[in-house]
Amino acid sequence: MIRNAFILLAAIIALGSSSAYAQTVGDWVLGNYQKSGYWFAGIAESINGGKVTIRYDDGERETVSLRDVRPYDWMIGSRVECNFKKAGEWYPGTIASLAGEKVGINYDDGDKETTTTGLCRSR
CATH class of the missing domain: 2.30.30.140 (SH3 type barrels.)
Incomplete structure (x- = not known):
């Protein structure tokens, strides 16, 4: 180590x-x-x-x-894209809540979702 x-x-x-x-x-x-x-x-x-x-x-x-x-620098307010409802499409949004791998997303189009960090990415 x-x-x-x-x-x-x-x-x-x-x-x-x-x-x-x-x-x-x-x-x-x-x-x-x-x-x-x-x-x-x-x-x-x-x-x-x-x-x-x-x-x-x-x-x-x-x-x-x-x-x-x-x-790892994601925090509340970070801009990300997430795979909305695991449907294969990536949509931009902002992290609204974060607890370990669970992340709440406020999408730019007004939708909201609780998902996991494994379904999100950033630039």
Whole structure:
């Protein structure tokens, strides 16, 4: 664990301090899933050699560069897009409540929903 922390610190220094990265295994993070440009919530499962393995809240796993990970920063008022009623369509809205993986969304069109972080993403 300490070795991983030193490797992570060295990677952050090498990449520059202008970006934020997962700090330790177990951190809740946002990952740029498949370099899609969208940030999805998950847990850093392992950190090794400048790479982080993320278990996303929807169950997917992916190993990505430290550049494709940032600290989880969603909070009430954050702008997100969510998969409304799991229908496959993503709609923009604002987080109205947040309790672990449960998230209340006020969609821009006036709809409201309580869903999970695994069905939301941000830019």
